[in-house]
Amino acid sequence: MAEKFVLAHDLGTTGNKASLFDQDGRLRASAFYGYNTEYLHPNWAEQNPEDWWAAVCHSTRQLLVTAKVNPKDVACVAFSGQMMGCVALDRQARPLRSAIIWADTRAVEEAQSLVDAVGMETAYRITGHRASSSYSAAKILWVRSHQPEIFAATYKFVQPKDFVAARLTGVFATDYSDASGTNLFDLSRCDWSAQMLAAARLDPSVLPEPHLGTDVIGYVQPAAAEETGLAAGTPVVIGGGDGVCASAGAGVVRAGSAYNYLGSSSWIATAANAPVYDPALRTFTFAHLMPGMYMPTGTMQSAGGAYQWLRDRFCLSEKEAAERLNISPYELMNLQAEQSPPGANGLVFFPYLLGERSPHWNPQARGVYFGLSMGHTRADIIRATLEGITLNLKTILDAFLQQGIPIQAMRVIGGGANGRLWRKIMADIYGMPIQRPALLAEATSMGAALAGGIGVGLYRGWSLAEDLTPIVDETLPDPSLAPRYERLYRFFVKAYDSFAPLYEEVVDLGR
Numbered sequence: 001m002a003e004k005f006v007l008a009h010d011l012g013t014t015g016n017k018a019s020l021f022d023q024d025g026r027l028r029a030s031a032f033y034g035y036n037t038e039y040l041h042p043n044w045a046e047q048n049p050e051d052w053w054a055a056v057c058h059s060t061r062q063l064l065v066t067a068k069v070n071p072k073d074v075a076c077v078a079f080s081g082q083m084m085g086c087v088a089l090d091r092q093a094r095p096l097r098s099a100i101i102w103a104d105t106r107a108v109e110e111a112q113s114l115v116d117a118v119g120m121e122t123a124y125r126i127t128g129h130r131a132s133s134s135y136s137a138a139k140i141l142w143v144r145s146h147q148p149e150i151f152a153a154t155y156k157f158v159q160p161k162d163f164v165a166a167r168l169t170g171v172f173a174t175d176y177s178d179a180s181g182t183n184l185f186d187l188s189r190c191d192w193s194a195q196m197l198a199a200a201r202l203d204p205s206v207l208p209e210p211h212l213g214t215d216v217i218g219y220v221q222p223a224a225a226e227e228t229g230l231a232a233g234t235p236v237v238i239g240g241g242d243g244v245c246a247s248a249g250a251g252v253v254r255a256g257s258a259y260n261y262l263g264s265s266s267w268i269a270t271a272a273n274a275p276v277y278d279p280a281l282r283t284f285t286f287a288h289l290m291p292g293m294y295m296p297t298g299t300m301q302s303a304g305g306a307y308q309w310l311r312d313r314f315c316l317s318e319k320e321a322a323e324r325l326n327i328s329p330y331e332l333m334n335l336q337a338e339q340s341p342p343g344a345n346g347l348v349f350f351p352y353l354l355g356e357r358s359p360h361w362n363p364q365a366r367g368v369y370f371g372l373s374m375g376h377t378r379a380d381i382i383r384a385t386l387e388g389i390t391l392n393l394k395t396i397l398d399a400f401l402q403q404g405i406p407i408q409a410m411r412v413i414g415g416g417a418n419g420r421l422w423r424k425i426m427a428d429i430y431g432m433p434i435q436r437p438a439l440l441a442e443a444t445s446m447g448a449a450l451a452g453g454i455g456v457g458l459y460r461g462w463s464l465a466e467d468l469t470p471i472v473d474e475t476l477p478d479p480s481l482a483p484r485y486e487r488l489y490r491f492f493v494k495a496y497d498s499f500a501p502l503y504e505e506v507v508d509l510g511r
Contacts, residue, residue, distance in 0.1 A: 004075040004458060005025040007230075008448040010242065011038065011052055011081035011103070011160045013264045013305075019445040020067050023075075023458055025468050029067040031059040035103070042510060043355060043363060045103035047085055049095040049163050058165050071231040074478065077220065077401035078170065078452025079239035080246075080444045081161030083181040086139035088154040093166035096150050100139045101160075103265070103301060105355045105363035107138035107301060110145065114138065114183065117199035120281065127198055128180060128187040128275050128285035128294075134302070134357055137183035137200050144335040158208050161191040161239060165316025168217025168228070169236050172208040176287035177295075179210040187275050187287060187294070213240040213289045214455035237455040243267060243297060244289040245447030250413045250437055251469035253462050256401075258407045260393065260426070266303030267358075268396045269295050270405055278361040282359035282399040290462050291453055298396030299356035303389045303418045306351040306367070307333075310385050314378075325354055326472055333382050334421045340383035342428065342481050346371045347380045349388025350496065358396050360496065370495060386422055390429045391492040397430060409433040411471075420475075427477040429485050436473040443469070 003023060010017045015034035022028050035051035038044075064071060086100040100106075114123060114131040123131040132138065136157065144151040158166065159178040166172050179192070182201065184207065192204050209331040211217055216235045225232040239245060243261070247269055250259040258270040270276075275285040276296035283298045301308075307330070311319060315333055318405040322329035352365035369384065400407060412434055416422055427434040437443070446468065453459030 002070070002073050004073055005069055006449045006452045006458065007063070007074050007077045008445040008452060009056055009059075009077065009079050009161070009164065010245070010445045010448060011079070011164065012242065013082055013103070015053060016055035016059055017445055018056070018063045019442060020063055020069060021446070021449040021453070025449070025459060025464050027446070027455065029063055030442065030445070031063040033059040038098070041106070042176065042507070043105045045101050045354070046098040047101050048255035049099050049160070051316045052160055052164060053167055057228045064229050071234070074230060074234055075458050076163070076235040076237050076452045077230065078217070078237040078448045079161035079165060080242045080448035081178070082195055083159060083178055083243060084135050085159050086136050086143065087158050087160060087163045088143060088150055089156050089158060089163060089166065089172070089310035091155045091345070092151060093163065093170070093172070095163070096153055097143070097147065099160065100142070101234055102134065103354050104139065105133040107133040107142040108363055110136040113141065114196075114199050115354055118195060123196065124281055125277065126186055126193050127183050129183055130281050130284065130361060131183055132357070132361060133363055135181060135183040137196070140202065141200060148253040154206060156208050157206055159241070162208055165217060165236055165288055168220050168224045170415040171218035173211055173238050174208045175211050175213040175215075175238045175240050175242040176211060177289055180287040181241060185210070187285060188482045190287065211238050212291055213238060213244075213451040218286065226275065235456055236365055237452040239448040239451045240289040241286065242429045242444050243269060244286055244295050245451070246413060246444040247271065247295055247447065248289045248450050248462065248465050249446030249469070250411050251445030252411065253465045257411070258412040259413060262304055262412060262414040262422070264303070264305040264308070265299060265301055266389070266393060266414075266416070267297050267299035268393060268400065269297040270400065270407065271297050273314060276403060276405070278399060278403055278422065280399070283396070283403070284358070289447060296400070298399055300351070300358065300389075300392050300396065301354040301356055301395070302351055304414070306353050306389055307385055307416070309353060310382065314381070324347055330419060334419050337380045337383035337386060338421055339379040340377065343377060343484055344380045344384035344387060347376050347384040348488070348492060348495065349384040350499065351385070351389045351392055359399050362503065364507050365500075366506055368499060387429070387488070390422070390425050391489055394429050394489060395493065407432070409435055411435045411437055413437065423475045428481045429489065431477050431482060432478070434475040435471045438472050444457060
């Protein structure tokens with residue numbers, strides 16, 4: 001009998017990764033196809049859904065050819081994807097405008113209209129989240145307010161992975177995790193919230209049907225099979241949002257375990273048996289990929305994205321040298337940063353290039369290099385950038401610790417987790433062991449593959465997540481650096497409070 005495979009698609013912010021996992025859950029091969037983001041105005045971030053579809057088609061074909069896999073041996077297709085978007089589709093699953101993605105925070109007025117209608121505390125208790133411009137509801141309302149003709153023509157508003165699933169199957173569906181990132185989902189009932197829909201004045205018919213992440217929602221249609229190279233009739237499992245897929249793929253499937261994803265954005269998340277409601281509304285809770293579990297989370301907008309911005313704007317020599325050496329430019333940047341001492345000689349970076357979510361919830365926040373002097377070097381600037389991102393993540397970690405969540409070690413995944421220096425900075429600033437599991441960039445794909453394999457009966461269950469993600473490296477904090485970083489952290493928190501009243505004013509200056 002031929003070996004069977006799970007094809008997992010991870011629709012990220014920078015591109016789609018297609019990965020093949022065998023029937024034992026082992027990664028066999030992967031392919032990546034990138035796409036662009038448009039930043040047309042401050043706080044705007046859009047992508048073309050047709051670019052996602054092209055990426056899925058291209059990466060699927062490439063993967064099947066290079067891995068020499070017969071399409072008929074693909075047991076299912078499953079998905080992970082960037083969350084909290086707004087993708088307006090017609091009845092044929094064709095996009096009616098560019099997708100407004102997670103990083104877009106333009107819909108401040110629309111988010112405030114939800115607060116006015118239902119109250120922030122009520123919204124938080126129903127959905128597990130503050131009402132915010134980061135979430136899908138406000139973005140949908142922005143389309144209604146500013147592009148009423150598109151709103152009227154829209155059949156369904158979906159998430160990125162759900163768009164691709166609809167193009168494959170003709171079925172409009174989502175999963176509980178992605179639904180829980182819309183500000184429209186009742187977290188305890190696992191269904192759309194009548195109260196939030198009434199507050200938004202939205203008909204539930206414009207939303208897809210929510211499912212368990214392991215549900216087979218449909219089958220690859222002949223036209224989609226021709227475009228992708230898949231076999232018609234292949235089961236499609238809906239999967240989950242990238243955050244919860246990463247959680248499963250990182251082996252965080254038991255209450256109290258935690259991980260830190262380091263990608264364009266970054267988040268710290270734990271696994272819990274019930275939603276966690278922070279009295280100060282700093283953190284939030286998604287439905288987990290695992291039935292009956294939840295994922296309390298705190299997310300910052302621009303983590304790896306800030307480091308990428310530094311690379312593209314100020315580290316062109318590293319980019320050019322890395323291209324010649326066929327290595328990542330981040331390796332050369334990290335070598336530079338190691339020439340700067342902990343604390344970057346008094347230079348502090350505030351990484352608010354796209355506003356901020358947890359714990360500040362301030363879309364007007366802006367980036368700052370504070371303390372810059374003639375004596376500072378490129379090495380100081382690079383190190384300060386890594387430290388500033390990590391100091392901001394510590395504010396999220398502290399929010400969890402203050403709620404009594406006993407986090408004693410932190411797993412790290414995502415592209416940023418490859419950086420030895422960054423892991424060392426994290427250990428010293430967090431004051432806890434930083435653990436690198438076997439899967440890093442593939443953890444999100446692994447979570448999607450687990451949902452798919454479990455959904456079609458190929459995998460035995462969620463315990464496989466822990467078996468496949470052993471810890472391969474642990475970085476311990478240096479106790480001698482604790483006083484220095486504690487002082488730096490206190491300054492970081494104090495400085496944000498000082499900057500906060502000025503952010504709206506500086507935004508006005510740029511208009």
